[in-house]
């Protein structure tokens with residue numbers, strides 16, 4: 001690990017300081033690994049925060065992007081775009097949705113979902129139904145609508161006023177949701193697994209009952225699958241693993257395999273509320289991003305690929321459990337597929353810094369929680385290697401903090 005990088009100095013001088021960064025500058029990637037400017041190699045269990053679903057520079061993605069870049073990169077949605085149309089066809093083929101709106105990020109996909117939910121109620125002659133129920137400790141993005149939906153006050157400080165019309169209830173608490181639904185409610189918006197606050201899960205039963213409740217109350221159910229979508233949980237979309245269908249789903253992160261792209265998916269009936277001129281974005285669904293997403297989807301949607309993600313997730317959790325048996329610092333292991341959270345008694349920023357020193361990227365998502373969101377191509381060997389680095393790092397932090 002080195003701090004001798006001109007990129008770090010330039011970042012400090014010229015890039016807005018809204019990110020807390022590790023003191024390395026990454027300049028190359030291949031498969032499960034990234035390299036910094038000094039040539040140090042790191043096993044990547046962060047994957048650009050669940051974006052590099054097929055690892056770095058996957059040959060099929062590189063080929064698709066190269067081909068598309070030499071053919072057509074951008075034209076605008078004033079025209080039909082063959083790659084966009086094909087991606088929409090493939091995505092809808094694989095889930096409940098009939099229609100797709102493309103954008104560039106998760107927050108934008110959620111903005112579209114919020115607007116769609118309100119517009120549907122408006123079109124149904126119920127314009128007062130504007131409220132959306134979301135959960136505490138949720139994360140839906142940083143733009144003002146998605147931030148208002150987000151259930152974390154610390155992110156909102158200084159940016160008020162938030163958009164009116166959001167109620168936050170505890171995650172996994174069906175009774176609290178039921179109590180919050182009024183004649184003003186238009187939707188419930190929820191992540192199948194809360195990724196940004198520690199990989200918090202809820203039972204299948206909860207989600208299935210939530211679906212029933214929303215149907216009964218004629219309230220729309222929005223699933224924010226920005227992080228859980230595209231195979232992350234071992235199902236192409238997490239709701240498929242739960243065994244129910246939302247009315248609206250949002251995607252981003254893994255969809256482009258590294259290219260920025262987001263999407264909202266919904267039924268024909270609801271999609272009718274966003275007719276010409278109601279919503280849009282310049283870059284959304286551009287041929288380059290769509291070509292990349294098509295290459296990603298082709299690989300990830302294979303049943304055998306998804307089964308491997310589930311199997312590797314189980315293997316990973318078992319290895320973490322064994323690590324916990326060797327060192328009594330692991331309090332809890334949770335998650336689905338290759339989206340795993342581990343609570344430690346140790347300070348996780350220190351553990352992740354030690355991992356970095358030893359050549360592995362892991363994410364300290366909370367002061368005592370590590371999150372693992374590796375590329376879905378991670379092998380059992382990669383997982384074993386990560387566990388070995390993690391163990392050494394844990395032992396080192398135990399010594400430092402006098403916990404051994």
Ligand SMILES: Cc1ncc(COP(=O)(O)O)c(C=O)c1O
Pocket residue numbers: 049105106107108110139140141142191195196224225226227228252253
């Ligand atoms: C569940 C969820 N929704 C929305 C977002 C926001 O996505 P983006 O950062 O692409 O705007 C994230 C990002 O971490 C997320 O995890």
